[in-house]
């Protein structure tokens with residue numbers, strides 16, 4: 389049995405809590421800013437009611453084996469306020485966020501050698517503070533290493549699919565390629581079905597092509613069919629699916645535009661690669677938010 393604390397019990401933190409609950413193998417502490425009395429995850433296999441200890445203050449916690457941090461990328465500093473009380477000499481931090489800056493975001497906030505970046509693929513939405521909708525099985529990718537294997541073992545006997553990879557950099561950029569096209573939903577305020585539109589499909593391919601070019605310059609292996617494959621995936625998926633950028637925009641919350649499309653521009657500049665479509669998407673997005 390592992391002691392696990394989840395910091396960031398939104399859509400992804402909630403999904404992870406629901407998955408871990410099904411193993412019946414761990415002691416879960418959910419660290420939240422407001423008291424949480426119940427948590428239900430509606431999964432494709434039915435509702436999972438999570439059994440947990442809730443902490444609303446770091447003083448209510450003790451060191452754990454794993455901290456799973458699933459806050460938004462921009463909340464790293466505030467999430468880190470939980471770490472001192474949760475951290476013992478062996479505690480590891482799994483950063484389960486979008487983007488390609490998992491380690492950078494927590495630089496100086498946790499011992500770097502004990503940080504494990506995680507890529508997660510799962511369509512999930514927070515319906516309320518106590519109810520999460522998980523639309524499909526979760527796929528998690530981590531580096532092939534002793535911490536990666538240890539993390540994977542937490543999910544033994546659950547429906548989550550864990551992939552250990554020797555090339556995490558490519559996995560993170562491949563996910564960013566998917567997310568780069570998600571900005572179209574957030575700009576049009578329409579769920580994923582909007583990418584079935586021919587003209588917007590072309591825009592999606594352009595956004596992804598820029599991400600592929602920058603990712604390759606960063607050392608990621610991304611094949612020439614990446615864009616077409618991603619667009620086909622969007623078109624085959626649930627047309628009602630709402631990505632977290634759109635969900636945040638609809639709720640007037642701060643968004644991860646910097647971690648999803650902004651980073652493509654920034655890393656592109658570093659390598660002298662033009663990224664006009666991502667640049668325009670970010671400018672439009674920020675312009676609409678003001």
Ligand SMILES: NC(=O)c1ccc[n+]([C@@H]2O[C@H](COP(=O)([O-])OP(=O)(O)OC[C@H]3O[C@@H](n4cnc5c(N)ncnc54)[C@H](OP(=O)(O)O)[C@@H]3O)[C@@H](O)[C@H]2O)c1
Nearest residue numbers: 396397398399400421458459463466467485486511512632
């Ligand atoms: N949703 C998806 O389908 C999906 C899929 C793959 C990856 N992702 C990525 O996963 C990450 C999490 O996304 P999400 O959709 O789960 O976000 P979310 O629903 O907004 O959840 C984030 C949670 O973090 C909490 N939080 C922020 N600062 C905190 C702090 N200092 N202490 C405790 N809790 C704190 C928020 O609490 P409050 O309620 O108090 O604000 C919120 O519950 C993002 O990087 C996202 O891009 C999301």
